[in-house]
Amino acid sequence: MAVSVNEAVPASPVRDRTPPARRIGGGGRGRSVLEIALLTVLAVVMLFPVLWMIETSIKENRDVYAVPAKFVDFQVTLAHYRDVFVDPGGGRSALSVAFLNSVLVAGVSTVLATLLGVPAAWAYSRFALKAKKDQLFFILSTRFMPPVVVVIPIFLMYRQVGLIDTPLGLILIYTAFNLPFTIWMIKGFVDEVPAEYEDAAMLDGYTRLQAFRKFTLPLLVPGIAATAVFALIFSWNEFVFAIFLTSSDDVRTAPPAIAGLIGGTTVDWGLVAASSVVFALPVLVFAYLVRRHLVAGVTLGAVRR
Amino acid sequence: MGTVTAQGLSKSFGKVQALDGVTLDVPDGAFFVVLGPSGAGKTTTLRAIAGLTKLDAGSVHLDGRDATGDAPADRDLAMVFQNYALYPRHTAYENIASPLRARGRPASEIAAAVDRISGLLHIERLLQRRPAQLSGGEMQRVALARALVRSPRAFLMDEPLTNLDLKLRVEMRTELTRIHRSLGATFVYVTNDQVEALSMADQIAVLKAGRVQQVGTPAEVYERPANQWVAGFVGSPPISLLACRAEGDRLIGAAGWSLPRPGWTTAEDGRPLLLGLRSEDLSVEQRGDAALPGELYGLEPLGDRTVVDVRVGTDLLKVKARPTISGTPGERLLVTVDLDRAHLFDASTGQSLSAATR
Numbered sequence: 001m002a003v004s005v006n007e008a009v010p011a012s013p014v015r016d017r018t019p020p021a022r023r024i025g026g027g028g029r030g031r032s033v034l035e036i037a038l039l040t041v042l043a044v045v046m047l048f049p050v051l052w053m054i055e056t057s058i059k060e061n062r063d064v065y066a067v068p069a070k071f072v073d074f075q076v077t078l079a080h081y082r083d084v085f086v087d088p089g090g091g092r093s094a095l096s097v098a099f100l101n102s103v104l105v106a107g108v109s110t111v112l113a114t115l116l117g118v119p120a121a122w123a124y125s126r127f128a129l130k131a132k133k134d135q136l137f138f139i140l141s142t143r144f145m146p147p148v149v150v151v152i153p154i155f156l157m158y159r160q161v162g163l164i165d166t167p168l169g170l171i172l173i174y175t176a177f178n179l180p181f182t183i184w185m186i187k188g189f190v191d192e193v194p195a196e197y198e199d200a201a202m203l204d205g206y207t208r209l210q211a212f213r214k215f216t217l218p219l220l221v222p223g224i225a226a227t228a229v230f231a232l233i234f235s236w237n238e239f240v241f242a243i244f245l246t247s248s249d250d251v252r253t254a255p256p257a258i259a260g261l262i263g264g265t266t267v268d269w270g271l272v273a274a275s276s277v278v279f280a281l282p283v284l285v286f287a288y289l290v291r292r293h294l295v296a297g298v299t300l301g302a303v304r305r
Numbered sequence: 306m307g308t309v310t311a312q313g314l315s316k317s318f319g320k321v322q323a324l325d326g327v328t329l330d331v332p333d334g335a336f337f338v339v340l341g342p343s344g345a346g347k348t349t350t351l352r353a354i355a356g357l358t359k360l361d362a363g364s365v366h367l368d369g370r371d372a373t374g375d376a377p378a379d380r381d382l383a384m385v386f387q388n389y390a391l392y393p394r395h396t397a398y399e400n401i402a403s404p405l406r407a408r409g410r411p412a413s414e415i416a417a418a419v420d421r422i423s424g425l426l427h428i429e430r431l432l433q434r435r436p437a438q439l440s441g442g443e444m445q446r447v448a449l450a451r452a453l454v455r456s457p458r459a460f461l462m463d464e465p466l467t468n469l470d471l472k473l474r475v476e477m478r479t480e481l482t483r484i485h486r487s488l489g490a491t492f493v494y495v496t497n498d499q500v501e502a503l504s505m506a507d508q509i510a511v512l513k514a515g516r517v518q519q520v521g522t523p524a525e526v527y528e529r530p531a532n533q534w535v536a537g538f539v540g541s542p543p544i545s546l547l548a549c550r551a552e553g554d555r556l557i558g559a560a561g562w563s564l565p566r567p568g569w570t571t572a573e574d575g576r577p578l579l580l581g582l583r584s585e586d587l588s589v590e591q592r593g594d595a596a597l598p599g600e601l602y603g604l605e606p607l608g609d610r611t612v613v614d615v616r617v618g619t620d621l622l623k624v625k626a627r628p629t630i631s632g633t634p635g636e637r638l639l640v641t642v643d644l645d646r647a648h649l650f651d652a653s654t655g656q657s658l659s660a661a662t663r
Contacts, residue, residue: 194388194390196388197393199357199377199384199390200384200386200451202356202357202376202377202378203355203383203404204403204404204406205408206407207378208376210407215392218394219394
């Protein structure tokens with residue numbers, strides 16, 4: 001369904017239909033050929049690394065190093081994928097542990113950021129607070145600097161309280177980093193839901209929280225889903241905190257674990273490629289599942305009521 | 306029972322003083338209209354009564370009991386919102402049933418109540434639709450039904466007819482008056498439309514900039530406006546105001562005209578005054594002692610009547626005339642004044658100087 005949440009409020013007819021693409025000059029056909037050509041070039045440039053990664057992940061090691069490079073005529077193998085999950089000596093591989101750590105850390109931090117962010121966003125949207133704009137600016141300002149700027153002080157603090165090299169440490173820092181984004185993003189969605197629904201519900205006999213839960217929250221689900229996916233992608237891909245704050249294979253998440261494969265005397269590029277593919281898949285699947293809400297979330301404010 | 310008493314309501318939003326000591330006394334069973342232009346604080350007053358807006362000062366008593374700190378749910382009020390605020394994911398039936406469900410009534414009672422009220426408002430065939438599938442007028446009826454499905458202490462209505470087209474608005478005016486009479490319940494009704502106020506109200510409170518200007522019956526507000534502002538706001542076409550002063554037994558206009566001084570005014574000589582004249586108390590067709598010389602400025606034919614604009618000095622008088630009247634701009638004419646129905650205001654304070662006993 002569409003993201004219009006104020007369906008009951010009579011307003012000017014919704015104008016969210018984009019006008020048909022304008023064609024300049026009479027040469028409609030020529031232009032579309034040009035468009036297709038340019039888009040093809042762009043797609044090749046963008047997708048070639050991905051394609052090469054997938055190819056490398058299913059090549060025999062000798063084909064990986066073949067000169068000239070083999071595009072099609074190589075031996076297909078799934079050995080690298082097996083190595084991602086199974087240790088050569090038997091048992092679970094270090095990489096698979098890293099993947100499980102990533103699932104745990106990204107999942108829990110996303111759930112926490114959402115659970116904390118939704119009520120905060122609702123409160124910032126609905127209530128008159130002292131210095132509300134300043135508070136919101138302060139919340140956002142924690143995202144102004146890149147993680148690498150704060151990683152040293154956080155490392156020192158974590159060492160003091162014993163959070164170094166623990167999943168909880170990563171969960172907390174990812175939650176803290178995702179929370180401003182979650183609050184701002186969901187506040188935008190709450191702003192779009194007329195407060196009158198809650199007013200009406202309160203006069204019907206519900207408490208304020210019941211009114212929010214029964215009437216506003218269901219309308220926010222698409223927005224919350226979109227926001228959660230963004231938070232999940234951030235936590236899943238995060239590298240700097242992960243590499244500074246964890247060291248043991250038991251705690252390390254996938255990004256530093258994959259990076260750790262590169263270096264040393266020989267690099268098993270097939271394994272690097274296979275683990276990268278496995279690493280990229282969950283995000284792709286999630287983004288695909290919520291793609292419509294993602295677009296709605298990203299273009300929020302572009303569509304007027 | 307259903308009395309609503311608001312005492313000294315004050316509320317500011319930042320630097321804007323939305324309510325500045327609003328006091329209203331709504332008797333049981335009244336159709337009480339709060340009338341004022343946009344920004345006067347009407348909706349804030351209603352929301353304060355409903356408990357949706359936290360007050361800076363003042364109290365709300367419901368049936369004589371202090372309800373100032375009560376949650377909206379505990380006030381036993383029903384409200385119709387200007388934009389209807391129908392729950393978009395719920396059908397009309399669910400919307401109407403919501404107040405009863407919130408209060409945990411049994412399903413059979415809810416079904417019976419929704420049935421009864423949808424019959425009263427002729428919306429039986431809309432019950433399974435969602436708000437997006439309803440027209441503006443239908444949404445309005447469903448919103449009304451959601452309020453009327455219970456028998457609350459009082460009904461609060463925030464400009465419920467504003468978003469309807471003119472024909473529907475006139476229809477719903479009659480309908481609301483009928484419903485009010487049949488229920489005998491207390492209605493607090495907010496509007497910026499003086500026609501709605503005059504035609505529906507038992508009592509009108511006129512609000513401007515967060516202050517109550519006048520409270521009275523429609524006749525009182527129209528016939529004896531408390532000040533120049535109320536006189537100008539209520540009535541269409543608006544009242545004409547002419548600058549003048551009293552001198553002996555005459556009223557001398559700033560534009561040079563002179564009228565006999567009405568016996569009912571107590572204004573002392575020389576004080577700057579404003580003479581308020583409504584269009585129906587002026588005539589260009591009849592002759593009388595009290596008359597103002599002017600020239601024809603324009604004609605506004607309105608079908609059932611024509612409003613004649615007459616320029617007297619620099620002021621413009623709106624005069625009601627029969628629909629067939631004709632004339633050419635610039636033409637000299639005399640405007641006869643019914644001085645017994647005229648109004649005098651202090652030019653500096655705007656307060657009415659007409660004796661209250663008149």
